[in-house]
Amino acid sequence: MVKLIAGNWKMHGTSADLGEVRAIAARAGELGGRVEVALCVPATLIHRAAEAVPGFTIGAQDMHANEKGAHTGDLCASMLHDAGAGIVIVGHSERREAHGEADADVKAKAEAGLRAGLKVILCVGESLAEREAGRAVATVAAQVDASLPQGPVDGARFSLAYEPIWAIGTGRVAGCEDIEEMHAAIRARLVAAYGEAGRGVRILYGGSVKPGNAAEIFATPEVGGALVGGASLTAADFLPIVEAGA
Ligand code: PEP
Numbered sequence: 556m557v558k559l560i561a562g563n564w565k566m567h568g569t570s571a572d573l574g575e576v577r578a579i580a581a582r583a584g585e586l587g588g589r590v591e592v593a594l595c596v597p598a599t600l601i602h603r604a605a606e607a608v609p610g611f612t613i614g615a616q617d618m619h620a621n622e623k624g625a626h627t628g629d630l631c632a633s634m635l636h637d638a639g640a641g642i643v644i645v646g647h648s649e650r651r652e653a654h655g656e657a658d659a660d661v662k663a664k665a666e667a668g669l670r671a672g673l674k675v676i677l678c679v680g681e682s683l684a685e686r687e688a689g690r691a692v693a694t695v696a697a698q699v700d701a702s703l704p705q706g707p708v709d710g711a712r713f714s715l716a717y718e719p720i721w722a723i724g725t726g727r728v729a730g731c732e733d734i735e736e737m738h739a740a741i742r743a744r745l746v747a748a749y750g751e752a753g754r755g756v757r758i759l760y761g762g763s764v765k766p767g768n769a770a771e772i773f774a775t776p777e778v779g780g781a782l783v784g785g786a787s788l789t790a791a792d793f794l795p796i797v798e799a800g801a
Pocket residue numbers: 563565718722723724725726761762763764782783784785786
């Protein structure tokens with residue numbers, strides 16, 4: 556299965572950074588079908604970025620589950636699609652924590668995103684306290700069960716990202732054995748939910764992926780790509796990760 560490497564720019568990036576988008580898209584184009592690459596930029600940049608790099612996937616970092624309505628400041632899937640987004644992240648731990656998003660909200664967003672024609676990356680992950688209490692797998696399995704969109708799903712359009720919260724932006728990376736154990740547990744939940752189609756859903760790892768550790772992470776069984784925050788902001792950092800996944 557071709558790996559999906561998605562960058563999450565979080566609250567970074569203005570039109571001054573379009574050169575990085577162009578450089579990343581150009582190299583991704585050269586790598587052809589060997590790897591799938593996307594950049595999830597701030598909503599304000601989606602339209603300009605998508606126009607700057609036709610054929611390359613620009614994405615969003617969140618969306619509202621409803622199609623329209625009195626939701627000041629929110630954006631729905633069709634608006635993101637209209638702006639040029641091809642993919643959306645839902646359920647990132649920063650949204651779950653800072654905006655009180657529950658599994659049911661994340662599930663509704665994933666379903667709405669898929670309905671609107673967007674690809675979806677759905678994030679799950681445990682806190683440090685949950686890992687230290689020996690509850691990492693149970694916590695993530697419960698999140699997966701409660702967040703998965705109603706099937707059937709197409710693995711080309713729907714991915715899961717396992718992102719241990721304690722590894723995001725901290726420089727701490729989960730050990731490959733822990734990643735393998737967690738991805739196997741997630742795979743079992745996907746197969747329980749979707750049958751054989753669950754085997755086609757890529758499970759990305761996210762949490763301090765860098766040029767120096769990407770190859771080892773990508774060699775771990777059941778790792779179908781990466782969701783990359785800090786190291787996706789520049790072509791110099793992101794492209795070695797993309798190349799490691801190609
Ligand atoms: C993320 O934002 O999803 C992420 C994994 O961030 P970082 O790579 O910076 O840890």
